[in-house]
Amino acid sequence: DGLGLLFALGLASNLLLYVYLLPYAVPTYPSLMSSAFTTLLIAGVVLFSWSARRTTLVGVLICAGFALVGAKLGQQGLPMAPFVSTLCWVAIGAALAVACARVLGRFRTGLIQRQDELAALSTRLISVQEEQLRRLSRELHDELGQSLTAVSSYLWLLERKLPPDLGELRTRAGEARHLVAKTLGEMRELSQLLRPPGLDLYGLAGSLEAHLEAFRGRHQIATKYTAEGLPERLPEEIETAVYRIIQEALTNVARHAHAKRVWVGLTARGDELRLEVRDDGVGLPADNGASRPSGIGLIGIRERVRALGGTVSLSSGPGGGACLRASVPMPREGGGAPTASGANS
Template identity: 30%
Template sequence: MPTSRTLTWCLHLLVVGLLALAAVRAVVAGDPRAELVLSVTAVCGTVYAVGPLLPHIRRSRRAAAGWLTVVGAAWLGLLVLTADGVWIAFPLYFLQLHLLTRRGGLAAVTVTALAAITAFTAHQGSFSPAVAIGPALGAAVAVAVVWGYQALYRESEQRRHLIEELTTTRADLADAQHTAGVLAERERLAREIHDTLAQGLSSIQLLLHAAERAVPAPARKAVHYVVQARQAAADNLAEARRLVAALTPPALENASLAGALERLCTTTSACHPITARFHLVGNPTPLQTPHEVALLRIAQSAVANTVRHADATVAEVHLNYLGDHVELDILDNGTGFDLDRLPDPDPEDGGFGLAAMRSRAHALGGTLTVESTAGQGTTLTARLPLDRPAGTERETEPEVRR
């Protein structure tokens, strides 16, 4: 930090200036020990100058304590020779508080202040409160300044970390919103393709196959063109189904519907204060992709509503394969609600309301029912017919008699 470097250089200049002041005053005053004062001042300055050049001083508390001990010993030697050495105690306070631990720095400052007061008293020949005020006040100011600066620095670091976390969170939220939008659009496209293009091509193929069988013998030449048209419809139908499969939700890409529902329960239990359990009843039957997508989305919506609104502690998800239909039940032990007082759909709620679930079920020829009583939990049941998987139209083509 530029501010920290500036303060460090100011401290260096203060030490050099005070040492120079002690040496100059000894020479100007004609002190008989002036040469000795100059020598001790040079030693003290040299020891002090070596410290910042050693990389271990800032990395190791022990190395810093050793260096400060040598500096303190040289300072005590200067203090014995001249009273002007007392002023060097002030920068020593800052060094001790900065390089040592909080407790160790306070102890070192206390010892330094007592040594300065004792030496100054010895040079004055008598003790008075005025002698103690200078070193003690300097020590108090140093403690207040250093501890205040450290508190501000810690607060600044906390704010910096908080800003970084907020920035990361905003980026994650933007990515999540983008992903949600992409998934919603993929789902919409898959539903539109299945409900329009794929169904239309399937109907065209069936009708052309029926027309091929119904063409009388004299017009058999037209059969060739009918066969070509039916083949083109079949190829485009296969391509549409591949596109629908590619737009399948990620939860169903590498797992079955049962696996996706079980993972939904596991994730819900891990992320929210609710226990979600999955149960599979019957022998799983292959479903068409739109059916699997619809049941998964209904389960996700129902579980999300349970977590957000039901105040429940347990949720049960049952996937039942029952002969000619598949049934999805979501039960909870929450507060329930009055079915006659349902809130209006909220367009900002992402379309996860009961109306959206019911629309999904009805679009595939199924039903969705809700049973709930205030204080007794809620049961949601989605039932879809078990159609044959894609690719079996040939077995279901109508017989057309000639």
């Protein structure tokens, strides 16, 4: 932007200079034309991202046209000196424009490269994070879960074997056992949240239904889930991404929407998988949350969709509430037979 402004200022002062010199220039026509052509060239470079090659071509054409007109006017006996000097200025302007095109082109290439690197990094981060969550979930479930189950059994044994005169201790053992059971339940829930085992075992549809059921129970929000033409299994990265996107969208519904109902829909058609999470809550903030520091939930959703080469949009629904829509490309073959439409509420 700064560069564009500088060009604009330079050209404006250039033009002013010409206007100031107008009475002295004989004839004035070529100098004004040279200014206009230089403006045209630089505008092409800055506004329309002309490449150095195109700028050179246009610049050479302009110079050639200028020289041709000059030669023609020279034949008619007009003085040639102002024309030749202006032609030099046009050539210098064209050379400057080509240099600008080169510098901007290099900036642009660098920027695209950084963007690609960032995209690759975020894709890698997502997969590393997913792998870590899976490991953590397994450790929680297998290691900690088994140890706690063993502690619970020992406490139960203790409770039963303690002599009746140690009633107080017996009560404490019972309480400890209940606490262990409660912790075990919470830990299982946490482990499920980290990496739903159903996703690996039963695929997307089954895991989503289980998640929606838990969501209903936890937040007292009615859910409706529909799946249309969904293959039994999808590539792992699509299943994980879609599950995580819906998980985050539902968390947002519970956290921000004050909704009574939420609709989750998955539609597979051709080589496209569409997902929609819609609620009947308060809807998005007027500025889409731009005024307040937002979390990284929506950024994560966008990153996951981008990594799969899809598109995503979040809008306020027609009757209030928010609606998240995403579409990701899906391989045609490789999945099982499509399941029939399913629904639950």
